[in-house]
Amino acid sequence: xxxxxxxxxxxxxxxxxxxxxxxxxxxxxxxxxxxxxxxxxxxxxxxxxxxxxxxxxxxxxxxxxxxxxxxxxxxxxxxxxxxxxxxxxxxxxxxxxxxxxxxxxxxxxxxxxxxxxxxxxxxxxxxxxxxxxxxxxxxxxxxxxxxxxxxxxxxxxxxxxxxxxxxxxxxxxxxxxxxxxxxxxxxxxxxxxxxxxxxxxxxxxxxxxxxxxxxxxxxxxxxxxxxxxxxxxxxxxxxxxxxxxxxxxxxxxxxxxxxxxxxxxxxxxxxxxxxxxxxxxxxxxxxxxxxxxxxxxxxxxxxxxxxxxxxxxxxxxxxxxxxxxxxxxxxxxxxxxxxxxxx
Numbered sequence: 001x002x003x004x005x006x007x008x009x010x011x012x013x014x015x016x017x018x019x020x021x022x023x024x025x026x027x028x029x030x031x032x033x034x035x036x037x038x039x040x041x042x043x044x045x046x047x048x049x050x051x052x053x054x055x056x057x058x059x060x061x062x063x064x065x066x067x068x069x070x071x072x073x074x075x076x077x078x079x080x081x082x083x084x085x086x087x088x089x090x091x092x093x094x095x096x097x098x099x100x101x102x103x104x105x106x107x108x109x110x111x112x113x114x115x116x117x118x119x120x121x122x123x124x125x126x127x128x129x130x131x132x133x134x135x136x137x138x139x140x141x142x143x144x145x146x147x148x149x150x151x152x153x154x155x156x157x158x159x160x161x162x163x164x165x166x167x168x169x170x171x172x173x174x175x176x177x178x179x180x181x182x183x184x185x186x187x188x189x190x191x192x193x194x195x196x197x198x199x200x201x202x203x204x205x206x207x208x209x210x211x212x213x214x215x216x217x218x219x220x221x222x223x224x225x226x227x228x229x230x231x232x233x234x235x236x237x238x239x240x241x242x243x244x245x246x247x248x249x250x251x252x253x254x255x256x257x258x259x260x261x262x263x264x265x266x267x268x269x270x271x272x273x274x275x276x277x278x279x280x281x282x283x284x285x286x287x288x289x290x291x292x293x294x295x296x297x298x299x300x301x302x303x304x305x306x307x308x309x310x311x312x313x314x315x316x317x318x319x320x321x322x323x324x325x326x327x328x329x330x331x332x333x334x335x336x337x338x339x340x341x342x343x
Contacts, residue, residue, distance in 0.1 A: 004028060004045060008098030009052045010090045011061060019094035020048075025102060030091060043068050051101035053080050053093070054109055062111035074109040075100050110235040119205060119231035123224070126198045127274050133191040140184050147172050158188075202227045217333040218323050220282035220316070229324060232275050236329055242322035249276045251318040267314060276317070283316035284309075298336075 003022055007029075010017040016038055020029035033041055042050070042065055050065050051073040052058050062072035075097065083096040100106055112120065137155060144150070144161055149172055151160040164170050165181055173181070206212040206223040215226035239245040246252050250271040253264035269276070287309060290301050299319070304312045323334055 004048045006049045006051060006098055006101055008094045008096070008101060009050055009061070010094040010097060011052055011055055011057055012090065015090065017090035017094040019091065019098045021098055021102075027095075030094075032090075039064060039068070042070060045070075047071070049073055049101065051075055051097050053077050053097055058109075059112045059117060063114075066111065072111055073101050074111060075106065076109065079106065110238065112231070112234050116231050116234050119202070119227050122198055122202050122205075123228045123231060124274065126195060126202070126224070127277075129191050129195050129198070133188060133195070136184050136188045136191065140181060140188070143177070143181060144173070147177065149173070199224065211328065214327055214331075214333045215324060217335075218320060218327070219334075220279070220286040220320050221324070222282065225278045225282050228275050228278055229328075232272050233328070236325060239325060242325040245325040246318045246321040248272075249279065249321055251276060251279070251314065251321055279317040279320055280313055283313040283320060286316060287313055 004020045005023045006021050008019040010019075012035075014035055016033040016035065018029060018031045018033060018041075019027070022028050031041075038061075047069045049071045052061060052075070054074050054076050058074050062074055065072050080093075080096050080100045083099040085092055085096070133155070137158065140158075140161065141151070141153075144164070149161060149164050151157050162185065164173065165178060165185060168178070203223040206216070206227045209227075209230065212223070212226040212230055215221050215229060216223065221229075233245075236245070239248060243252065247268070248271045250269040250273070251267055254266060254268045255264055287300060287304060290298065290304060293301070300312065300316050303315060307315070327334065
């Protein structure tokens with residue numbers, strides 16, 4: 001067997017597939033491994049590059065393999081797919097990962113540390129519980145509307161519905177309906193408690209991190225957004241410019257070029273949707289504050305007078321992403337220019 005240079009590792013729950021090539025890109029090894037055999041197999045190999053497709057366990061295996069002296073390379077799944085040959089099997093997938101890792105312009109993900117992975121879990125769990133709460137609230141609203149009980153939209157406007165639901169003297173709701181909907185209300189209240197506890201954990205972690213503290217100086221970036229950025233972007237220097245970072249978040253227009261003519265459409269919405277949603281929500285919060293001021297002459301205020309609210313919010317989120325990239329790579333905190341205040 002020749003000297004191994006790159007290994008493509010197809011991750012799985014039980015059976016892993018290995019495809020290894022040498023420096024001349026000749027295949028030197030194809031092997032199946034049970035989960036219990038993976039670490040012992042790689043511990044016996046000299047240091048080499050081990051590439052794997054991004055999935056639920058990729059960051060864990062990347063950390064474990066780096067402890068053995070290897071160099072890990074995590075490749076986004078959409079960048080591996082074009083190199084899959086005809087047919088579908090673990091062996092074919094491992095070979096495709098190897099070929100993708102050898103491309104000179106391939107983009108890799110940096111393995112997250114345990115602390116970064118922990119914050120990712122907190123942020124994703126909070127987003128999951130928020131979706132569950134929205135579903136429960138919508139169900140409660142829809143079913144009470146069938147009995148003529150309605151209220152304004154928004155989670156903060158549930159109090160009228162709750163008061164009717166808990167008032168046993170209100171005959172608009174039959175007893176069977178009240179019993180069923182109280183179960184949904186109990187779920188909403190439990191979700192509120194869990195979300196509040198998670199947010200306290202995220203804020204507490206952010207208070208001890210210097211980068212998160214500096215990111216909070218940017219308008220529209222609070223503890224949750226700053227913590228999510230720190231967790232989801234372990235290597236900000238991997239982006240060549242602020243525009244590349246905003247593009248990775250899906251906040252730049254989708255381009256369409258043909259015959260020398262280029263046109264821009266809506267934003268691409270590629271990349272991390274959770275982080276993009278947080279930045280847009282932060283931008284909306286900033287714009288609502290701008291609207292209250294009325295005569296705001298900042299960049300966002302001037303744009304808001306010419307474009308719709310949501311279009312301005314996405315543009316502001318793009319601008320915020322660029323500021324974040326600059327702070328992470330160049331240090332310092334955000335300071336608005338006295339003439340053209342950038343929110």
